[in-house]
Amino acid sequence: MAITIRDVAKRAGVAPSTVSRVIADNPSISEKTKNKVRTVMKEMNYFPNIYAQGLASAHSKTFGLVLPLATDAFYQNPFFPTVLRGINFEMAKHDYSILLSVGLDDDQRRKHIEKIVNGKQVEGLIFLYASKNDPLLRFAQEVNCPAVVIGSPDNTKVHYVDNDNDLIGYQATTALIQQGCQRIAYIGGDMDQFFIADRHKGYERALKDHSLAYDPKHIYNDFAFLPSDGYNLAKDTLDLENIDGMVISDELVAEGVRNYLDTQDIQDVHTITFSAYHQGNTQSMNKTSYVNLNSQIIGSRAVDILFEALEPDQASTRFIHEYVDADLHTT
Amino acid sequence: MAITIRDVAKRAGVAPSTVSRVIADNPSISEKTKNKVRTVMKEMNYFPNIYAQGLASAHSKTFGLVLPLATDAFYQNPFFPTVLRGINFEMAKHDYSILLSVGLDDDQRRKHIEKIVNGKQVEGLIFLYASKNDPLLRFAQEVNCPAVVIGSPDNTKVHYVDNDNDLIGYQATTALIQQGCQRIAYIGGDMDQFFIADRHKGYERALKDHSLAYDPKHIYNDFAFLPSDGYNLAKDTLDLENIDGMVISDELVAEGVRNYLDTQDIQDVHTITFSAYHQGNTQSMNKTSYVNLNSQIIGSRAVDILFEALEPDQASTRFIHEYVDADLHTT
DNA sequence: CTGAAAGCGCTTACAG
DNA sequence: CTGAAAGCGCTTACAG
Numbered sequence: 001m002a003i004t005i006r007d008v009a010k011r012a013g014v015a016p017s018t019v020s021r022v023i024a025d026n027p028s029i030s031e032k033t034k035n036k037v038r039t040v041m042k043e044m045n046y047f048p049n050i051y052a053q054g055l056a057s058a059h060s061k062t063f064g065l066v067l068p069l070a071t072d073a074f075y076q077n078p079f080f081p082t083v084l085r086g087i088n089f090e091m092a093k094h095d096y097s098i099l100l101s102v103g104l105d106d107d108q109r110r111k112h113i114e115k116i117v118n119g120k121q122v123e124g125l126i127f128l129y130a131s132k133n134d135p136l137l138r139f140a141q142e143v144n145c146p147a148v149v150i151g152s153p154d155n156t157k158v159h160y161v162d163n164d165n166d167l168i169g170y171q172a173t174t175a176l177i178q179q180g181c182q183r184i185a186y187i188g189g190d191m192d193q194f195f196i197a198d199r200h201k202g203y204e205r206a207l208k209d210h211s212l213a214y215d216p217k218h219i220y221n222d223f224a225f226l227p228s229d230g231y232n233l234a235k236d237t238l239d240l241e242n243i244d245g246m247v248i249s250d251e252l253v254a255e256g257v258r259n260y261l262d263t264q265d266i267q268d269v270h271t272i273t274f275s276a277y278h279q280g281n282t283q284s285m286n287k288t289s290y291v292n293l294n295s296q297i298i299g300s301r302a303v304d305i306l307f308e309a310l311e312p313d314q315a316s317t318r319f320i321h322e323y324v325d326a327d328l329h330t331t
Numbered sequence: 332m333a334i335t336i337r338d339v340a341k342r343a344g345v346a347p348s349t350v351s352r353v354i355a356d357n358p359s360i361s362e363k364t365k366n367k368v369r370t371v372m373k374e375m376n377y378f379p380n381i382y383a384q385g386l387a388s389a390h391s392k393t394f395g396l397v398l399p400l401a402t403d404a405f406y407q408n409p410f411f412p413t414v415l416r417g418i419n420f421e422m423a424k425h426d427y428s429i430l431l432s433v434g435l436d437d438d439q440r441r442k443h444i445e446k447i448v449n450g451k452q453v454e455g456l457i458f459l460y461a462s463k464n465d466p467l468l469r470f471a472q473e474v475n476c477p478a479v480v481i482g483s484p485d486n487t488k489v490h491y492v493d494n495d496n497d498l499i500g501y502q503a504t505t506a507l508i509q510q511g512c513q514r515i516a517y518i519g520g521d522m523d524q525f526f527i528a529d530r531h532k533g534y535e536r537a538l539k540d541h542s543l544a545y546d547p548k549h550i551y552n553d554f555a556f557l558p559s560d561g562y563n564l565a566k567d568t569l570d571l572e573n574i575d576g577m578v579i580s581d582e583l584v585a586e587g588v589r590n591y592l593d594t595q596d597i598q599d600v601h602t603i604t605f606s607a608y609h610q611g612n613t614q615s616m617n618k619t620s621y622v623n624l625n626s627q628i629i630g631s632r633a634v635d636i637l638f639e640a641l642e643p644d645q646a647s648t649r650f651i652h653e654y655v656d657a658d659l660h661t662t
Numbered sequence: 663c664t665g666a667a668a669g670c671g672c673t674t675a676c677a678g
Numbered sequence: 679c680t681g682a683a684a685g686c687g688c689t690t691a692c693a694g
Contacts, residue, residue: 002671005671006671016673017680017681017683018679020673020674021673021674021679021680033680048671049386049671050447050451051670053450054382055687056673057674058686078406081406085433097430099393099428099429100428102415102416119378119380119384263591337687347666348667348690349664351688352689361663361664364664380686382688383670383687384688385670386670386686386689387688387690388690
């Protein structure tokens with residue numbers, strides 16, 4: 001049917017094994033032979049059968065990407081495409097592919113992962129979220145499948161990459177304090193999300209270090225991560241009279257809040273948020289600061305770590321916990 | 332190394348070919364044998380090697396999912412996770428996997444697709460977008476790779492699924508007219524996007540059919556699809572004095588527009604938009620209508636069509652162009 | 663209803 | 679620097 005390595009070999013006047021080595025760019029093959037074989041491959045429009053390569057070499061050259069449930073607000077956030085871009089960038093370098101693992105419920109997702117991991121369709125897993133007591137992550141650990149989490153899971157026996165959310169919460173809050181804010185609110189969201197809770201910790205510590213009182217009334221949670229929610233939050237819930245600064249964990253929420261402030265022409269409230277990807281077009285507005293999370297870098301680092309984890313020469317089991325630097329942009 | 336079909340066969344006291352047939356649930360194997368073999372497979376925690384299956388059977392059991400460039404505003408829209416949910420739902424039924432094809436530029440994306448298609452890593456492609464003169468789509472056609480587009484491409488020689496955007500543009504506009512609107516604006520966005528242009532056509536036709544004048548001043552384009560843009564559009568650009576209804580193509584933009592209207596307490600302007608997935612929590616507001624696009628169904632239909640296209644018994648080449656019904660919800 | 667055998671298209675020691 | 683041979687772990691006619 002399809003054209004195979006034998007066909008190429010025959011036409012090029014070499015052995016199939018030689019063609020195979022040319023595909024792998026094996027240094028023991030002479031440039032002359034390589035050129036000849038490559039020319040023939042082009043002529044015949046030859047492409048190696050990936051499944052045959054995978055079976056023979058025991059390398060599928062693909063990673064599984066584990067996404068949250070498809071209903072998750074996660075997908076609305078620029079974080080997702082940005083980190084995906086980073087992952088893709090790094091995988092392309094290594095000529096690896098991404099197999100998606102979604103699923104309508106945990107059971108379905110687990111079965112799928114079980115199948116692709118045990119069935120050797122993937123060499124490793126990238127978790128695009130960190131959640132409490134994740135059964136899928138536990139499974140990966142049980143079967144000893146190399147895995148890296150993007151985020152900070154409640155489980156240290158796994159590789160992960162993240163921003164240092166405690167630190168950036170601290171930095172963001174400190175930035176507002178240095179701009180003169182005294183009554184700073186923390187607009188979190190779901191405190192069950194580790195990054196929300198960690199940034200909150202940093203916020204709290206920053207207040208303390210600068211001798212400002214921590215006031216539970218200034219902590220806002222329990223709303224979804226959508227701009228309309230930010231807008232409505234500002235309109236209906238925030239006690240704007242008693243706030244001169246806000247640390248807003250989610251950038252879409254921050255956008256909604258700013259829209260409201262603009263509408264009401266409220267000019268004396270500073271805001272700072274955390275941005276996966278800073279679009280050039282955003283005019284740097286007055287009293288509007290942000291922390292660039294460099295999420296694309298998080299994605300590529302995750303891939304790098306997975307490749308490291310795949311190296312067989314690691315004497316000991318160790319887990320890489322890496323924090324990607326974020327940069328503060330104040331106005 | 333890993334446990335294979337031979338190990339299972341030995342332990343179960345049958346031939347490897349029998350085990351293979353049990354895996355495939357081949358009806359020619361007795362229930363008794365099936366049970367015995369299945370028990371052993373469980374005991375030994377056996378999972379078939381997917382690459383070996385794929386190589387031997389010439390079925391990779393995976394489809395490639397072609398995404399737009401990672402920078403695309405597309406990812407911000409609920410359409411993406413919703414359609415992904417539909418795709419996943421349908422693929423899970425058939426026990427198929429999804430291989431992602433992203434890429435930082437067209438060249439990289441094309442090379443990757445070339446590799447996975449020619450290398451038999453995927454049996455078909457699902458395009459999650461329709462764009463003008465898409466080189467990737469053209470490539471799929473050239474190599475005769477089964478493909479289905481989600482959206483309406485400028486190319487009829489391919490399968491596709493979409494809403495009937497002309498029709499729903501018509502229906503949405505008519506709904507506003509029936510609610511008494513006379514000066515209806517069309518908030519589109521990028522007229523290069525086929526769905527924006529098609530809904531606009533329907534809008535224009537509805538006006539005509541109801542003897543309302545088409546006024547170019549009422550057509551708004553050239554802004555991005557983000558809620559903040561909707562808000563700012565309403566604030567700075569829209570001529571709200573002369574508008575009593577708006578057909579807003581993008582639901583996030585619509586959200587921004589409504590936020591602005593609420594703020595200004597403008598109550599006499601109807602809006603209607605198109606929604607990929609209607610969240611239950613949205614209180615049905617006054618003069619706020621929507622068209623449910625049933626995007627999840629679009630996703631599952633795309634998968635079904637791809638499976639149909641894979642059937643070898645199709646005598647003639649034919650292309651399926653399917654429109655998924657949308658439902659109008661007025662207030 | 664089941665088994666023995668060939669084959670899918672590669673890679674990789676091994677030998678030279 | 680290159681080739682012959684075995685093997686990766688399955689599936690699938692073919693035969694009985």
